[in-house]
Amino acid sequence: MIIEALIGITFLAALVVMLAPDEYAGKLAFALSLLPVVGSLYMWAGFDAGGNALMAGSIAYQTQLDWLTVAGYDLQWFVGVDGISLPLVVLSTVLSSLAIVSAWTPIDTRQSQFYGLMLFMEANLLGVFTALDFFLWFVFWEAVLVPMYFLIGVWGGPRRKYAAIKFFVYTNIASLVMFIGFMALVFNLPVGSFGLPEITQSLQAGELSSFVGLDPATLKLAAFAAMFAGFAVKVPVVPVHTWLPDAHVEAPTPVSVMLAGVLLKMGTYALLRFNFTMLPDVATRPLVATVIAAIAVISVIYGAMLALAQQDLKRIVAYSSVSSMGYVILGLIAYTGLGIGGATFQMVAHGLISGLMFMAVGVIYNVTHTRMVGDMSGMADRMPITVGILVAGAFGYMGLPLMAGFAAEYFIFQGAFASTVIPSAPLFTAASMFGIVIVAGYLLFAMQRTLFGEFSLETDYEVRRAHFHDVAPLAVLLLCTIALGVAPNIFFEMITDAIEPVVAVVGGGA
Template structure:
């Protein structure tokens, strides 16, 4: 019952913060957000999973099963558990939320209790997404994440917040609907071989060849159509080209703490779901479509980086960088090698920390200067030396500087992709993707040179001074974690590799 306790504590914390007077809400929210974090560390000390939670013969950590709703012919059960793929993302969530809450102390000055309550409500839903093993319950948590994110953008966002919030909600909700239809068609096609929405049972039935025709489609065509529908639904959440246009608007209009969680955790919902559904349940279809999937991934790498190069808003630069980084994850997944899929999973965590740090740094600069435009800021390193130093460190982490988490993730992906026997032309795809690092270095170095160094020219009616301590502390914590994972990737990669090995054997990779 440990996972249930973690979810319940986080929901109760959200309710308490909603009822807390606004004068005390920031501190109370931060204190209560430490409970899920401590809980995840406690789970870490007792983590004993082996294998992949969806595959037969695996041991799932903290697993709980109980019948919930009996429907004919399908039952909806409460089924939760963690493996080496889901647990690192749960830890990432519980780490980023307290830091995002602390980073919100300066910019959030109205409806404070509601803001922090929604953050904690979203955290509880995210824990559910990464731990649930019954599709129907998982889908409830998946959709529940949309509600607080929509409100956080639409109420506390920038001048075009309503447009950005509606665009975010429409894109992701339509995508979820398409994904839901595709998955349900797959379940119906399994006929009597399954009697619930249990994800491991559905996976096993698919691997045993139990899929038959449905709605006039034969089993092969049904698997292909369902795969495309499910892939589309999750690709929007990632996002990858060409369904990415909601992301820059959402980031630009969202408050900085919300951007931290959007880039740090919510985008990982999409890549995590792709790994679980498309590349585990329907691994054979994924291998068949390896080339077009790799094309989408590599194109997202280059296209996202080129768009970032053309931006003047610091937030848009980081937003488009996320599209580029998620393209690397797609390439790693489709490689079907231990280092490819394992590196992609590791990169989800690494990018969550690095992108969160980048958005926090941009937020600290904006709190002081009230602008994010590269052309309006210059020479602030002298006035905000600590923030500028962390900006430089975060940017080099994004470029893949050795001994930082980004380097470990990208190196593993490139190594795994280059060795792939599933992806035709794997060395070529890998080489093109590696060129994206050059573009990343170009736009980040350009942005740093324009904003941090040179003659100070920002015209304001107030003095630019060093950031307050509560703005800087989360930056130091994140940079320390990024270096720690870069120096010792096995903190997570050992458990990730254990969960990936059985999947690679299925996919025929190395």
């Protein structure tokens, strides 16, 4: 029952913090957030499961209880983890605690409500990554939107209401499209519950029936397209990415950390769980694979080009996320062990590095009150530790060896290059690799303009060294990034165990 304890404690912590006085809320929220961190690390240390939870593999820390029956379908409390979901559970708890610490300086109004909503969001994220019943999963999936809407809309920048509404509308419509696509499959399968393993196994056995004149193959394609479109908005990929920069720019720094570090992974995680695990026969059709690979490469290149054109440091990092998620999509559609394994590893690596980058930009903004590249220079002289960690994180983004970003991209490129699913796979892989050059271009340009050279600042604020509690989360994230780069098997071994059955269905290789 550890998953129930993990989620329940986090919900309870959110309620306690909500009721606490503002002056104690930040410290109390951090203290209580350490409980889920300890719980997730305990799960990781004791993890002993093989295979994919949706494909008759063993499920770690499983609980399956009947809840109620609606229209002949059993709704269940069904939770558990495998090698795909557990790394994301650990990422969620660690990043949430660090994001709460990073909020101590910038958040000075309605603090108890802010920290309570952060913990409420964390609890629902844990539900998304552990739920194995679709109805339960969908409740958590939608519930994540509520705290994020208020965190942006109440504590955000000047255009916070516009950004919050745009985020909510985009993702809600996408969820509706996804829901329709998935239910079209369920209602035409001989299943008695919304359990994801049961639905997956029924689809793999070819038990889907025709629906309103659509033969099973066509119905699968339509459902795949609907689910892909819904999840693609959450990732996001080009061209449904426009809500992301607005949300990041207006969101306070801790919220941007969670948005880039964890919420975007909801989309890629769901794509792997639903589209690429349940419907591999659709994803591996040459035309479908070509379209998805093209979307991935376009997202990598276009996202990087957009970042190159920005002057706001937050927008630069935001568009970088669009580019990085393109690599995840490419790895998934490769259908090789290294491809899908690398894509899953990239979810964790990007969560750490993007969180570090947003935090570092936030620390600089707290001191200078500007994020514009042209408004400052020579920050390294005044904030050497913060700048040093920011530079290290940027090199991690560029794929510096012995950092998590390099390991993830290496796995993805190796897997994609060897793919037999993507037509002309080497060409798509080579095109995506060009994105690394653009990433280096815009990051080096931004750092050279803002961090080095003679000191100058367009604002009237005095530049001082950051507080210890501002720098400490950056150092922790940097150490985690290096640790995963040096020893990727911290997570990669359990990831490969979980994706082997997915690859085996389509006859993929290493």
